[in-house]
Amino acid sequence: MxxxxxxxxxxxxxxxxxxxxxxxxxxxxxxxxxxxxxxxxxxxxxxxxxxxxxxxxxxxxxxxxxxxxxxxxxxxxxxxxxxxxxxxxxxxxxxxxxxxxxxxxxxxxxxxxxxxxxxxxxxxxxxxxxxxxxxxxxxxxxxxxxxxxxxxxxxxxxxxxxxxxxxxxxxxxxxxxxxxxxxxxxxxxxxxxxxxxxxxxxxxxxxxxxxxxxxxDCGTVSALLETNKMLLQKYHKEVKFPGSLVIPPCYFDEGIVIENSLIGPYVTIGKRAKISNAIISNSIIGEEAEVENITITSSLIGKRAYLKGVFKRVNLGDYSELIED
Missing domain, CATH: 3.90.550.10 (Spore Coat Polysaccharide Biosynthesis Protein SpsA; Chain A)
Structure with missing residues (x-):
């Protein structure tokens, strides 16, 4: 065919x-x-x-x-x-x-x-x-x-x-x-x-x-996050990270580091991403992104992006940096 x-x-x-x-x-x-x-x-x-x-x-x-x-x-x-x-x-x-x-x-x-x-x-x-x-x-x-x-x-x-x-x-x-x-x-x-x-x-x-x-639907950021949510409810696997709490459903790719964080529900994190001192829900984090010292929801973070500070909702493209001291 x-x-x-x-x-x-x-x-x-x-x-x-x-x-x-x-x-x-x-x-x-x-x-x-x-x-x-x-x-x-x-x-x-x-x-x-x-x-x-x-x-x-x-x-x-x-x-x-x-x-x-x-x-x-x-x-x-x-x-x-x-x-x-x-x-x-x-x-x-x-x-x-x-x-x-x-x-x-x-x-x-x-x-x-x-x-x-x-x-x-x-x-x-x-x-x-x-x-x-x-x-x-x-x-x-x-x-x-x-x-x-x-x-x-x-x-x-x-x-x-x-x-x-x-x-x-x-x-x-x-x-x-x-x-x-x-x-x-x-x-x-x-x-x-x-x-x-x-x-x-x-x-x-x-x-x-x-x-x-x-x-x-995957046409907009909000639609993509809703699709992520619906698919995770069907296909997620439970994963634990010492010193952090995961609220399912979530998806974690290989090589991820998560420290002192609360993740979930409805979060997808790409391979080799690093998360520390963060609270993240209803979001997609791209591969090799770094997120720290932050609370975010309904966010889409691109690959190799760096995010730090006090934000609530973020749409950050690949290779970008957003810091609030």
């Missing part, structure tokens, strides 16, 4: 962290975002991942190649022209007669996947309270998808598209993407995958909704 993962976005809402670390490589609950993404669909049997990256995104390719045994290819999206355009960049890497999975590079989900031999075309969805923020699907009486709409001003469905798709006919997908690009069909200024899917439906494409159990 080939999987296309668009990861060319700039992650502007997670700055300053995405100035130095691509969004898919930011850590949450002990793993890079893209690891959560890939591992959520491993049961489909991944043969090859095709990453759609920006010119600055080669670190993502290197990371995935080093982490996983399957073949990893990549193509560039030179301009940010929309999700449909990003997927179209991978056209030459997919055979016309094969199926392809598309999953967004920041879509962390929990879902019961169909068996590979039984898979049908699908769009993964979840019911939401405000469909105006998302692409949505409309179903017929038999539960098949008959319409897709990108961020409707007046919603006709509450089934949001979460960013996971299976297309059994790659040729039809790429023909439809090419059509909207050549004819400059844009929604909200971009070439949208939903517009290509609408054309596919008009040409007889049949697909069903795949309902996901959980869908976690």
């Amino acid at each position: 080939k999987v296309i993962i668009p990861v060319a976005g700039k992650g502007t809402r997670l700055r300053p962290h995405t100035f130095t670390t691509p969004k898919p490589l930011i850590q949450v609950a002990g793993k890079a975002i893209i690891c959560h993404v890939i591992e959520s669909i491993q049961d489909l049997g991944i043969d090859e991942v095709i990453l759609v990256i920006s010119p600055e995104g080669e670190d993502i390719v290197s990371f995935v190649k080093e982490k996983y045994p399957f073949k990893v290819g990549f193509v560039y999206q030179e301009e940010s022209l929309g999700l449909g355009h990003a997927i179209y960049m991978a056209k030459e890497m997919v055979n016309k007669d094969e199926g392809v999975v598309v999953i967004l590079g920041d879509t962390i989900i929990e879902v019961d996947l169909p068996r590979k031999k039984e898979i049908e075309d699908f769009i993964a969805v979840k019911k939401v309270s405000d469909p105006r923020r998302f692409g949505i699907v409309v179903l017929d009486e038999e539960g098949r998808i008959i319409k897709v709409v990108e961020k409707p001003d007046t919603p006709v469905s509450d089934l949001a598209i979460v960013g996971l798709y299976y297309f059994g006919n790659a040729e039809l997908l790429f023909e439809s993407l090419e059509y909207i690009i050549k004819n400059d069909i844009r929604t909200k200024g971009e070439y949208q995958l939903t517009d290509a899917i609408a054309r596919m439906i008009d040409r007889g494409w049949k697909a069903k909704p795949l309902f996901v159990k959980e869908w976690y």
Whole structure:
């Protein structure tokens, strides 16, 4: 199974962290975002991942190649022209007669996947309270998808598209993407995958909704911390540090030093970080960061950052220093 993962976005809402670390490589609950993404669909049997990256995104390719045994290819999206355009960049890497999975590079989900031999075309969805923020699907009486709409001003469905798709006919997908690009069909200024899917439906494409159990957002610092909290509740391991107290759930990577501190709940700490005389809750601390003499909550501290003093809530990028004497 080939999987296309668009990861060319700039992650502007997670700055300053995405100035130095691509969004898919930011850590949450002990793993890079893209690891959560890939591992959520491993049961489909991944043969090859095709990453759609920006010119600055080669670190993502290197990371995935080093982490996983399957073949990893990549193509560039030179301009940010929309999700449909990003997927179209991978056209030459997919055979016309094969199926392809598309999953967004920041879509962390929990879902019961169909068996590979039984898979049908699908769009993964979840019911939401405000469909105006998302692409949505409309179903017929038999539960098949008959319409897709990108961020409707007046919603006709509450089934949001979460960013996971299976297309059994790659040729039809790429023909439809090419059509909207050549004819400059844009929604909200971009070439949208939903517009290509609408054309596919008009040409007889049949697909069903795949309902996901959980869908976690990583788009902002507050959303990332909430996702960290939810994932830690499911996957944490209890760890003790002499002279300090840990309130679970938390995640601690290797080589961490913690002295005279109260950690937790909902804290992730990266490898070789050093914490002393600190009270930390609901936060993510990057690898090799140093935090001392402080009380913080709801904070995101980048790798190799240094933080000291009396603060309550901090958003500190990689290699940065913040001290209050």
